[in-house]
Amino acid sequence: MVRWYADLPAVRARQVTADAVWLVLVTASVLLGRAVNGAVSALAAPARGFTGGARDLERQLDGAGENAADLPLVGDELAGPLQRAADGAASLAAAGQQQVDAVTQLATVLGLASAAVPVVLVTLLRLVPRRRWQRRADETRRLLRTPGGEELLALRALHTRSPAELLGVHPEPVLAWRRGDPAAVRALADLQLRAVGLRRRPAPGDAAP
Structure with missing residues (x-):
């Protein structure tokens, strides 16, 4: 049977306190990671606005090109420039989306790193002495028998x-x-x-x- 806590109340109280501190630090690390993720993600807001505007412009130019194509005589001459302008707007929207994707990916990586690194460190700092104590306690019990x-x-x-x-x-x-x-x-x-x-x-x- 795995022994998690000491028999003596004073020692057990210290162990429980250390576990509570570990839990608080882990929670704080997760909240830090979320905060970093949100802060970096906010940097993509201008690119998102730009991308949305470019897509709206593309749709409007596409619609205008289709309407112009129905005009007699000059329809083809008007539809061609409008379609090229729509294609340019689509290229701008794609570039803006790439910027959004890059910032979102960076936010994810930084958020995970900001949470994972402290969690791993505090967990190791807690588990190593806890495991050492467990081995010592088990060895002492076996020796007594x-x-x-x-x-x-x-x-x-x-x-x-x-x-x-x-x-x-x-x-x-x-x-x-x-x-x-x-x-x-x-x-x-x-x-x-x-x-x-x-x-x-x-x-x-x-x-x-």
Whole structure:
């Protein structure tokens, strides 16, 4: 079973707070990406207006050319220039649409980058220590269940915990561990468990308190 949070309330509270900070940062990154996308997309507004105007002009010139073609005698002479002007307007509309597409693509790329880069960074900064803690907690639990594991946890506490913590467990913690004092060994092992944020769980055969 994957262990997500520590047993001790103080350690678990720090983990939950760190998760909440991560969630806030991810949300802020997504909002930043959307804001960047909107700001860059707004730069395409003039090109969109130009494209729309060119298309309207193309339609009007096409209509005028078709009407002129119906006129007797001079219809062909009038329709030709109008059709060429309509083709020119279509070319301008196509150029404007290319500009709109380029800005829209840039807005998408910048928006995604503005959101994805911070999200990846804060997620890595959160997942790496969380995964390290999970491995440490699982290893500590497995060690406690192995023969001699409690003594090894007690020895680890002697090497890693502060003198004040050790003296709070026993006035002579090293000598007590060397003698194999069961109460001192258990207390030292529990000290190491608490350092990881865990507490001793009763064995399946233990009577309920």
